[in-house]
Amino acid sequence: MSENNANQEPSETVLFDSAALKLDCGVTLDTLELAYRTYGTLNDDKTNAILICHALTGDQYPAGENPLTGKPGWWTQIVGPGRIIDTDKYFVICSNVLGGCGGSTGPQSDNPDGSGPYGLNFPVITIADMVRAQNLLIDHFGIESLFCVIGGSMGGMQVLEWAAAHGERVFSAVPIATSARHSSQNIAFHEVGRQAILADPEWHSGAYYAQKAHPRKGLAVARMAAHITYLSEAALQRKFGRNLQDRESITYGFDADFQIESYLRHQGMSFVERFDANSYLYITRAMDYFDIAAENGGNLAAAFTNSATRFCVMSFTSDWLFPTAESVNLVRALNAAGANVSFVEIESDKGHDAFLLDEPEMHATLNGFLKSAAKARGLTNDAGGDDD
Amino acid sequence: MSENNANQEPSETVLFDSAALKLDCGVTLDTLELAYRTYGTLNDDKTNAILICHALTGDQYPAGENPLTGKPGWWTQIVGPGRIIDTDKYFVICSNVLGGCGGSTGPQSDNPDGSGPYGLNFPVITIADMVRAQNLLIDHFGIESLFCVIGGSMGGMQVLEWAAAHGERVFSAVPIATSARHSSQNIAFHEVGRQAILADPEWHSGAYYAQKAHPRKGLAVARMAAHITYLSEAALQRKFGRNLQDRESITYGFDADFQIESYLRHQGMSFVERFDANSYLYITRAMDYFDIAAENGGNLAAAFTNSATRFCVMSFTSDWLFPTAESVNLVRALNAAGANVSFVEIESDKGHDAFLLDEPEMHATLNGFLKSAAKARGLTNDAGGDDD
Numbered sequence: 080m081s082e083n084n085a086n087q088e089p090s091e092t093v094l095f096d097s098a099a100l101k102l103d104c105g106v107t108l109d110t111l112e113l114a115y116r117t118y119g120t121l122n123d124d125k126t127n128a129i130l131i132c133h134a135l136t137g138d139q140y141p142a143g144e145n146p147l148t149g150k151p152g153w154w155t156q157i158v159g160p161g162r163i164i165d166t167d168k169y170f171v172i173c174s175n176v177l178g179g180c181g182g183s184t185g186p187q188s189d190n191p192d193g194s195g196p197y198g199l200n201f202p203v204i205t206i207a208d209m210v211r212a213q214n215l216l217i218d219h220f221g222i223e224s225l226f227c228v229i230g231g232s233m234g235g236m237q238v239l240e241w242a243a244a245h246g247e248r249v250f251s252a253v254p255i256a257t258s259a260r261h262s263s264q265n266i267a268f269h270e271v272g273r274q275a276i277l278a279d280p281e282w283h284s285g286a287y288y289a290q291k292a293h294p295r296k297g298l299a300v301a302r303m304a305a306h307i308t309y310l311s312e313a314a315l316q317r318k319f320g321r322n323l324q325d326r327e328s329i330t331y332g333f334d335a336d337f338q339i340e341s342y343l344r345h346q347g348m349s350f351v352e353r354f355d356a357n358s359y360l361y362i363t364r365a366m367d368y369f370d371i372a373a374e375n376g377g378n379l380a381a382a383f384t385n386s387a388t389r390f391c392v393m394s395f396t397s398d399w400l401f402p403t404a405e406s407v408n409l410v411r412a413l414n415a416a417g418a419n420v421s422f423v424e425i426e427s428d429k430g431h432d433a434f435l436l437d438e439p440e441m442h443a444t445l446n447g448f449l450k451s452a453a454k455a456r457g458l459t460n461d462a463g464g465d466d467d
Numbered sequence: 468m469s470e471n472n473a474n475q476e477p478s479e480t481v482l483f484d485s486a487a488l489k490l491d492c493g494v495t496l497d498t499l500e501l502a503y504r505t506y507g508t509l510n511d512d513k514t515n516a517i518l519i520c521h522a523l524t525g526d527q528y529p530a531g532e533n534p535l536t537g538k539p540g541w542w543t544q545i546v547g548p549g550r551i552i553d554t555d556k557y558f559v560i561c562s563n564v565l566g567g568c569g570g571s572t573g574p575q576s577d578n579p580d581g582s583g584p585y586g587l588n589f590p591v592i593t594i595a596d597m598v599r600a601q602n603l604l605i606d607h608f609g610i611e612s613l614f615c616v617i618g619g620s621m622g623g624m625q626v627l628e629w630a631a632a633h634g635e636r637v638f639s640a641v642p643i644a645t646s647a648r649h650s651s652q653n654i655a656f657h658e659v660g661r662q663a664i665l666a667d668p669e670w671h672s673g674a675y676y677a678q679k680a681h682p683r684k685g686l687a688v689a690r691m692a693a694h695i696t697y698l699s700e701a702a703l704q705r706k707f708g709r710n711l712q713d714r715e716s717i718t719y720g721f722d723a724d725f726q727i728e729s730y731l732r733h734q735g736m737s738f739v740e741r742f743d744a745n746s747y748l749y750i751t752r753a754m755d756y757f758d759i760a761a762e763n764g765g766n767l768a769a770a771f772t773n774s775a776t777r778f779c780v781m782s783f784t785s786d787w788l789f790p791t792a793e794s795v796n797l798v799r800a801l802n803a804a805g806a807n808v809s810f811v812e813i814e815s816d817k818g819h820d821a822f823l824l825d826e827p828e829m830h831a832t833l834n835g836f837l838k839s840a841a842k843a844r845g846l847t848n849d850a851g852g853d854d855d
Contacts, residue, residue: 104719203719263703263727264695270728271691273721274735275663278684296666303659304692307652312790315651321758329756331492331591333661333748337755339651340658347662360721367725368717370709399787402700 090116090139090146090175092182095215100177102211106202110191113216114182115174118142118158119166125222127458129164130213131173132230132237135305135362136354138181139173142166148353156437163446168458169226176237177212178204178362180355187288187355199285204361206233206369210240217248226456227449229253231434232401233362236369239409242390243371243382251389251452253445256398256434258405259379259412260370265400268308269363272301276356285357298356299347306346311397311430315339372412379412386413389455390420391448393434393441400431421448478504478527478534478563480570483603488565490599494590498579501604502570503562506530506546507554513610515846517552518601519561520618520625523693523750524742526569527561530554536741544825551834556846557614564625565600566592566750568743575676575743587673592749594621594757598628605636612636614844615837619643619822620789621750624757627797630778631759631770639777639840641833644786644822646793647767647800648758653788656696657751660689664744673745686744687735694734699785699818703727760800767800774801777843778808779836781822781829788819809836 092114099111116139121128131141131154138145141154142164158164164171175181178201186201194200217225228241228249235257242252261269276282279297283290307315319339323329326336335341372379390413394406403424413420425440427433434441453459480502487499504527509516519529519542528534529542530552546552552559563569566589574589582588605613616629616637623645630640649657664670667685671678695703707727711717714724723729760767778801782794791812801808813828815821822829841847 199721203721260709262700263707263709263725264698264700266709266725267691267695267703267727267731270723270725270731271688271695274684274691274732275666275688277721278663278688279666280668296662300659300663300666300688303655303662307655307659310652312650312652312787315655319651321648321651321654321761333587333591333665333752335658337651337654337658339655343655343658344662364721373709399700 090114090182093216093219095219099215100208100211102202102208103205104202108184108202110184111177111212111215112182112184112188113174113177113212115139115172115216117173118171119169121170121220121222125220126224126226126456127168128170128172128217128220128222128225129227129229130217130225130241131158131164131171132213132228132234132241133173133176134230134232134234135366136350136359137234138179139175141173142171153435156435157442157445163442163449164229168453172216172220174213174216176209176362178209178358178365180358183212185355186285186357186361196288198288198357201357201361203364205365206236206240207244207374209365210237210244213237213241214245214248224248224250226458227251227253227452229255230257231255232257232431233366235401236366239371240369242386242388243375246383246386246388249388250456251391251448253391253393253448254409255393255441256395256401256431258401259382259409260372261367262405266367268304268400269367271304273360273363275300275304276360279356282356285360287356293351294356295351298351298354298359299344301359302350302354303343303347306343308400309430309432311399311428313397313428314430317428379409380415383413383416383418386416386418388418389448389452390418391444392420392422393444394424395427395429395431395433395438396424397428398431398433478502478570481604481607483607487603488596488599490590490596491593492590496572496590498572499565499600499603500570500572500576501562501565501600503527503560503604505561506559507557509558509608509610513608514612514614514844515556516558516560516605516608516610516613517615517617518605518613518629519546519552519559520601520616520622520629521561521564522618522620522622523754524738524747525622526567527563529561530559541823544823545830545833551830551837552617556841560604560608562601562604564597564750566597566746566753568746571600573743574673574745574749584676586676586745589745589749591752593753594624594628595632595762597753598625598632601625601629602633602636612638614846615639615641615840617641617643618645620645620819621754623789624754627759628757630774630776631762634771634774634776637776638844639779639836641779641781641836642797643781643829644783644789644819646789647770647797648760649754649756650793654755656692657755659692661748661751663688663692664748667744670744673748675744681739682744683739686739686742686747687732689747690738690742691731691735694731696788697818697820699787699816701785701816702818705816767797768803771801771804771806774804774806776806777836777840778806779832780808780810781832782812783815783817783819783821783826784812785816786819786821
C-alpha cells in the first residue's frame with residue numbers, strides 16, 4: 080500500500096505555547112501540541128486545503144501507510160493520489176484531536192506543573208475545543224479558508240462545529256454518519272464504556288502512567304460494547320451468524336465458542352495496544368457534551384444563519400448509532416437557515432462503520448460534490464485537466 | 468399492591484433427587500431443587516394450569532407482592548385476581564429457572580461433593596435443561612397438560628422449547644418478544660457482559676462465595692450494557708433526552724451530569740443487590756446456545772411438525788433485541804408446520820421491555836387469545852360465568 084514514499088513518514092508535531100487555547104471549561108492550556116499529517120501540496124493561493132477530522136478512536140493517518148502499524152491508513156478508500164480526495168490535487172491535513180493519544184496534547188501528556196502526566200487533571204474538553212485547536216493549526220499553515228472539512232461520526236461533529244463556529248473558513252463541509260447532538264442512547268453506551276474503565280483496578284483513578292499500569296481489561300470491555308454499536312444486526316448475522324469458532328460443536332463452557340465472541344475479544348485486545356484509557360474517557364465525554372442547538376438557545380438552524388458553506392450530508396440506512404433521523408434533523412435546520420445543502424441516505428447493511436468501508440454510493444456522492452465544489456472554488460485549473 | 472394475602476407468602480421449594488436431571492452437556496444433576504410460586508387453584512381435571520416462564524433476570528414472583536422486595540411482582544400488569552391471567556380462574560405456576568439465583572439449583576448452590584458452592588463447577592445448562600426441570604415440576608403437580616405456557620424474552624424461548632420438545636403437554640403457547648435462536652448481535656452483547664464480570668478481580672474465577680466477595684462492579688457494567696438493549700432509542704430520548712441530573716449545566720467532569728447516566732448507574736447498582744454474577748454467566752450462556760432449528764437439522768418448521776398447540780406470537784415494533792423479523796421467522800416456520808398460530812406486531816416505542824409494561828394492545832390480544840383457548844379447552848364453565 081506504499082503508493083507514495085512521503086506517505087510513510089511519521090506525523091509532524093507543532094507546538095503552540097503561551098496561553099494558546101482557552102477551553103470551554105474555563106481552563107487555558109498554556110502549552111498545546113498537535114500531531115498532524117499532511118498529504119499533497121498547498122497551492123499558491125492556499126485554496127486547496129481539505130481538513131479531515133477523525134472519529135473517536137481514529138488518528139492522523141487517513142491515507143497511505145500508517146507508520147506505527149505498517150497498515151493502510153483508515154480512509155485509504157477515498158484519500159490518496161488519484162482517489163476521490165485526490166492528494167495530487169488537494170492539500171490534505173489531518174491532526175490527532177486534542178485529548179487524543181496519537182501525539183497531540185491529552186491526559187497522557189506531561190502536566191506543565193511538573194507533576195508528570197496529567198491523568199484526570201487534564202481539563203475536560205469539548206468538540207468545540209478540538210476545533211479551536213485545529214483552527215490554530217490552520218493558522219499555522221497560513222490558510223484563510225479551507226476548501227473542505229470532512230469527517231464521519233465524531234469527525235462529522237467536528238465538521239459541524241467548524242461550519243457553525245468558524246463558517247467563514249469553511250468553503251464546503253461533509254458531515255457523514257453524524258449528528259448535531261449526541262443522543263441519550265449514545266451517551267448511555269459511552270457511560271457503560273467509561274464505567275468499565277473506572278471499574279478496572281489498574282485504572283488507579285487515572286494515575287496509572289506512573290504505576291506502569293493500564294486498565295486493559297476495562298478498556299477492552301468498553302471497546303467491545305462500542306464495537307457492536309458500530310456494526311448492524313444484519314451485518315453481524317451475515318458475517319458471523321451463529322457460526323462456531325474452530326470447533327464442530329458447542330463446548331458447554333465460557334470459551335469463545337462463537338465466531339462473534341472471538342471477533343469481539345480480538346477487537347478488545349487489539350484496541351488496548353493502541354489506545355489510552357484516559358483518552359477514551361475524555362473523548363467520549365466530549366462527544367456526550369456535543370449539542371450545537373443548545374449552544375444556540377435550542378435553535379439548531381440559528382447556528383447556521385447566513386452560512387455560505389456548501390454542505391453534503393450523508394447517512395446510512397443501517398446506522399443505528401447515528402441514524403438517518405439525526406441527519407434529517409440537521410438537514411432541516413440547514414434548510415431553515417437557507418444553507419446550500421445536499422443530503423443522501425445511502426442504502427447499506429454495514430451499520431455506522433459504513434463510512435469507513437467500500438460504499439460506492441457514498442464515494443460517488445462525495446466525488447460529485449467535491450468536483451462541483453472545486454469548480455465553484457475555481458480549483459479545476461489547479462487539477463491538471465482531470466475534471467471529469 | 469397486596470391484593471391477596473396468599474400472594475405475600477414466600478415461594479416453596481421442591482427437591483428432586485436420585486439422578487433427577489440429565490443435562491444437554493452430558494452431566495446428570497443428582498439433586499435438583501426448584502423454587503416456585505403458585506397462584507390460584509388447580510381444578511379437579513388439572514386442566515387450568517398456566518406456566519409462566521421468566522426472563523433472564525426475572526424470578527418466580529410475577530404476581531402479587533414479591534416477598535423479598537415488598538414490591539409488586541414483575542407481571543402484575545396481567546397476572547392476578549380478575550386480571551388477564553386471572554388467578555381466580557387459572558392455576559398459575561412460576562419457577563425460578565435452573566441456574567438461577569432465586570432458590571433453584573444454580574452455581575451458588577452447594578456442590579453435592581461437599582466442596583461448597585459450585586461456582587464454575589456448575590455444569591453449563593441450556594434452555595432445554597431449564598424446561599426439563601420445569602417438566603419435573605409439572606409432573607410433581609400431577610398435571611398432564613398445561614393449559615398455557617407463556618413468557619417474554621428468555622421466557623419466550625422456554626415457551627418455544629416447551630412447544631417443540633414437549634408439545635403434547637402444551638395446549639396453548641404464548642411466546643412474546645422472543646426468537647427461536649439467539650442472534651449474533653445478542654450473543655455479542657452477552658459476551659460483553661460476561662467479559663465485564665470476568666474482568667472484575669472480585670470474581671475470583673467464579674469462586675467468590677468463599678471469599679465473601681462479589682464482582683459487583685463487573686456485574687453492574689454488564690447490567691448497564693444489557694439495560695440499554697431492553698429499551699429503545701425513542702424511549703430513551705423521550706424519557707431522558709439530554710436532560711441534566713439535578714444541575715443547571717454540565718460540570719466538565721465524569722460525574723453523572725446526564726439523567727440517563729444517573730439512571731443507568733442506578734440500574735447497575737441495584738441489580739447487583741439482587742442477582743448472582745455466576746448465574747448471570749450461566750443464564751446468558753443458555754440463551755446464546757438456544758437454536759431450535761439447529762436441534763432439528765436446521766429446519767425450524769420440523770421442530771413443530773404435527774403440533775396441536777395453539778400459538779399466539781407477539782412482537783413490538785421498537786424491540787431491537789428481539790426484532791419482529793425474529794417472530795416473523797418463527798411464524799413462517801409454524802405456518803409451514805401447519806400449526807395453529809396467530810401473530811401480532813404491536814406498535815410501541817418502549818423497546819424490548821414493552822412486554823413487561825402497560826401495553827393495551829398486547830393485553831387485549833392476550834385476553835382474546837386466552838378466552839378463545841379456554842373455550843376450546845372447555846374451561847369456560849370453570850370460569851364462573853365470566854367469559855365476556
